[in-house]
Amino acid sequence: MCGTDGNNGVSANSVANGAFRPSNPYQPVGDFLSNVGRFKIIESTLREGEQFANAYFTTETKIEIAKKLDAFGVDYIELTSPAASEQSRLDCEAICKLGLKAKILTHVRCDMRDARMAVETGVDGLDVVIGTSSFLREHSHGKDMVYIKKTAIEVIEFVKSKGLEVRFSSEDSFRSDLVDLLSLYQAVDKVGVHRVGIADTVGCASPRQVYDLVRTLRGVVSCDIETHFHNDTGCSIANAYCALEAGATHIDTSVLGIGERNGITPLGGLMARMVVTSPEYVKSKYRLDMIKEIEDLVAEAVEVNTPFNNPITGFCAFTHKAGIHAKAILNNPSTYEILNPADFGLTRYVHFASRLTGWNAVKTRVAQLGLVMTDDQVKAVTAKIKALADVRPIAIDDADSIIRSFHMDLGDRAPVKQNRDAKQNGEAEQIKQEAKQNGERVPVEVEIGA
Numbered sequence: 001m002c003g004t005d006g007n008n009g010v011s012a013n014s015v016a017n018g019a020f021r022p023s024n025p026y027q028p029v030g031d032f033l034s035n036v037g038r039f040k041i042i043e044s045t046l047r048e049g050e051q052f053a054n055a056y057f058t059t060e061t062k063i064e065i066a067k068k069l070d071a072f073g074v075d076y077i078e079l080t081s082p083a084a085s086e087q088s089r090l091d092c093e094a095i096c097k098l099g100l101k102a103k104i105l106t107h108v109r110c111d112m113r114d115a116r117m118a119v120e121t122g123v124d125g126l127d128v129v130i131g132t133s134s135f136l137r138e139h140s141h142g143k144d145m146v147y148i149k150k151t152a153i154e155v156i157e158f159v160k161s162k163g164l165e166v167r168f169s170s171e172d173s174f175r176s177d178l179v180d181l182l183s184l185y186q187a188v189d190k191v192g193v194h195r196v197g198i199a200d201t202v203g204c205a206s207p208r209q210v211y212d213l214v215r216t217l218r219g220v221v222s223c224d225i226e227t228h229f230h231n232d233t234g235c236s237i238a239n240a241y242c243a244l245e246a247g248a249t250h251i252d253t254s255v256l257g258i259g260e261r262n263g264i265t266p267l268g269g270l271m272a273r274m275v276v277t278s279p280e281y282v283k284s285k286y287r288l289d290m291i292k293e294i295e296d297l298v299a300e301a302v303e304v305n306t307p308f309n310n311p312i313t314g315f316c317a318f319t320h321k322a323g324i325h326a327k328a329i330l331n332n333p334s335t336y337e338i339l340n341p342a343d344f345g346l347t348r349y350v351h352f353a354s355r356l357t358g359w360n361a362v363k364t365r366v367a368q369l370g371l372v373m374t375d376d377q378v379k380a381v382t383a384k385i386k387a388l389a390d391v392r393p394i395a396i397d398d399a400d401s402i403i404r405s406f407h408m409d410l411g412d413r414a415p416v417k418q419n420r421d422a423k424q425n426g427e428a429e430q431i432k433q434e435a436k437q438n439g440e441r442v443p444v445e446v447e448i449g450a
């Protein structure tokens, strides 16, 4: 599919998923490789996530998670190997029977016995993996590169003969010998593997290393490139992003990033990154408003809390506190927000119960409470709130009480009062609904956020 923009003659390259990326003679080489506007997600909560220390998923929970991920729009759902246990095999079959839109994969060792069992479960494809670093070759499976290459080709040809998709990945790719790795990937590309995988199994890679390796690999194979990043050094989202910039096509994620040790690239965090880079692609493909319910479901299943600083859903992700920030946010949310909470079905909150508050935030709160004051009166009550907040931490109710009693004391000096009370008559909810209907960039959060 090719197209030409009639206005400026800029051509658009043919890309997967019907998305276009503009090109012109002055773009740097990197932009031609970049897939930031046309990537696919391989969601591995039900494989990598099952390796999380707290994870124990019943069949019902697995099905519930799979259905939600499917509704969200992930391209693939990866499941634990059926060779892991009898229940794992049964769960794999049960999820395959759901008839989801997402393709179902299972993750198996590069071993004919595992591959034979996996192809009988009804999956759409196999993610085949073997360790290639000298550490793993010496201390884990004990096989050399000649054996690995021979077995890989045998397994790939077998899976393809069954009409299924197959990915071949090394494990611990960033501590594997580059020449070994490239010649192995070249060999599996030649026999028609659908994807090769790069896995930062130990979480050691930096974004620049990722960019270099993926870009080098992009020049060696013609198949898709899947990437898998552990978060031991906090780089999992940045590494995924750099991999896409360098030409990777698929990113592995898990909900809340759960996985072995401290996990992998989180689905929500990756969405936060990518919606900033490629808003149209991300918003048209993924149900961003489902992130919170999916995270809540998984958090409950594995008995953890969503981290306070989690992208998008951390409790303070859209809370603005300092007076200067609050004033600007109330005028135009883009001043201090790169993400729009409305895109995720969420609302922002301007914190007004603190010593850092400013009168603009308090003015908004006064209006939410259905009260009317002049600016000078709002400034006076703001001074009272700040004075108390200097003495002790205050709650929203404390600040509201100060506002209400100040307003009552105004008596005749108060401007004409609107006969409504946000808390009592459900006004807050009504304003919230109106705000949602008005679409994005509604300047004032009305949720109390107790």
Ligand SMILES: [Zn+2]
Binding pocket: 048, 201, 228, 230, 259, 260, 264
């Ligand atoms: Zn992993």
